Amino acid sequence: MWIQILLITAIVVLAAFMMRRTGADSHLAIRRLLMMLFVVVAVASVLFPQWLSWLANLVGVGRGTDLVLYGLIMIFLAFVYTQYRRNIALQRQLTLLARKIALLEAEQLESDRRRPHD
Incomplete structure (x- = not known):
């Protein structure tokens, strides 16, 4: 349980840090959407690790x-x-x-x- 909270906090903090405006971002909207997708997938994989194994088996990979x-x-x-x-x-x-x-x-x-x- 504690590791899940720690991992989710780290994911969210890193995502917020990476989505900061740098002044020269020409593709900021796309980058933010991809980052949000990554955060959702990362949090889901921390909360429900078995879905990674299911997805891995679905695409032909042995383990999540x-x-x-x-x-x-x-x-x-x-x-x-x-x-x-x-x-x-x-x-x-x-x-x-x-x-x-x-x-x-x-x-x-x-x-x-x-x-x-x-």
């Missing part, structure tokens, strides 16, 4: 814990892929920013050279 493991592996791979894509986008932005700064500094240096010295 194996089904959870396979699901976590898929989520992890999706996370790695999205982080990779985000990293590439950030690298492009950083490159463009560095180029703009270099051009502005070169322009400033050129204007300083052309200006007569007092």
Whole structure:
């Protein structure tokens, strides 16, 4: 009983933390819906662990814990892929920013050279 309360509390707290607005979320509504679905499934699996075994048998997996493991592996791979894509986008932005700064500094240096010295 206590472990169920602890797990459900942890699930809800983590979900609330992950659903915070970060300012750059273009898919915030989809992310929130998926997070709420995850919370419902996670709480249900804590309260009724036998349904995972039933679902695992339904899809051809031996145990509910194996089904959870396979699901976590898929989520992890999706996370790695999205982080990779985000990293590439950030690298492009950083490159463009560095180029703009270099051009502005070169322009400033050129204007300083052309200006007569007092």
